[in-house]
Amino acid sequence: YVNKPYREADYVIGVSDTYRNRGLKVNKQCSEGLTVYLGNNAALFDESREEYHVEKPANEFWLCYIGTMGYSYDLRCAIDAVRMASDSTGKKVRLVALGSGPLFDDFKNYAHRNRILCDFTGTLPYSEMVGRMCSCDAVINCINPGAAQSITNKVGDYALSGLPVINTQENEEYRNLVEEYRCGINCECGKSDEVAKAIVFLMSNPVEKELFGRNARRLGEERFDRRVTYPKIVELIERISM
Numbered sequence: 001y002v003n004k005p006y007r008e009a010d011y012v013i014g015v016s017d018t019y020r021n022r023g024l025k026v027n028k029q030c031s032e033g034l035t036v037y038l039g040n041n042a043a044l045f046d047e048s049r050e051e052y053h054v055e056k057p058a059n060e061f062w063l064c065y066i067g068t069m070g071y072s073y074d075l076r077c078a079i080d081a082v083r084m085a086s087d088s089t090g091k092k093v094r095l096v097a098l099g100s101g102p103l104f105d106d107f108k109n110y111a112h113r114n115r116i117l118c119d120f121t122g123t124l125p126y127s128e129m130v131g132r133m134c135s136c137d138a139v140i141n142c143i144n145p146g147a148a149q150s151i152t153n154k155v156g157d158y159a160l161s162g163l164p165v166i167n168t169q170e171n172e173e174y175r176n177l178v179e180e181y182r183c184g185i186n187c188e189c190g191k192s193d194e195v196a197k198a199i200v201f202l203m204s205n206p207v208e209k210e211l212f213g214r215n216a217r218r219l220g221e222e223r224f225d226r227r228v229t230y231p232k233i234v235e236l237i238e239r240i241s242m
Contacts, residue, residue: 052131164212
């Protein structure tokens with residue numbers, strides 16, 4: 001079904017290289033297309049960061065997940081990793097899970113059965129979510145094998161947060177961004193032991209943790225601030241419509 005509009009388009013704009021290339025696969029009218037990631041206004045994002053900041057106990061490490069709690073997302077891996085990191089270090093590691101979805105109760109119950117420190121807030125207003133996320137120590141992008149996601153809203157928010165990311169997503173485009181900007185740690189999909197080691201590394205290496213966070217913010221400002229990126233779409237439309 002999608003091949004028909006892809007073929008007939010005058011130009012292909014994708015929210016990731018992965019999606020852009022899918023359109024270009026059948027479109028012969030443009031040679032390169034344009035990728036503009038889904039973004040946010042960094043200035044408004046930072047206002048929410050300040051307004052809804054949450055004080056975190058100094059003796060706890062907070063790992064944050066935001067977004068849908070559904071079948072594509074592997075929160076069990078994150079929960080297992082939090083338990084393993086806490087057990088191996090003897091320190092308090094908390095999973096802060098912001099969002100809801102069809103598996104919300106399943107994930108929450110699984111966390112409680114594993115007796116980890118956790119907060120499952122359900123859906124929050126966006127600005128409050130930003131404040132809570134940015135009060136954490138790190139973020140996690142945990143996606144199940146074979147999922148179709150590439151560059152999602154979530155990873156844009158993660159970048160703007162200025163926090164290091166622990167990533168299990170298989171998609172090479174995002175994994176390459178994490179490596180290119182050196183803004184976090186890529187782990188093998190579904191490997192909770194690798195995620196646990198990444199948590200422990202960030203807990204034990206505050207200098208590296210801060211560096212990852214600064215690099216994440218640079219990624220956010222360069223690739224996910226819509227004030228910078230969305231004008232490229234306007235410029236393109238103006239150019240090809242003349």
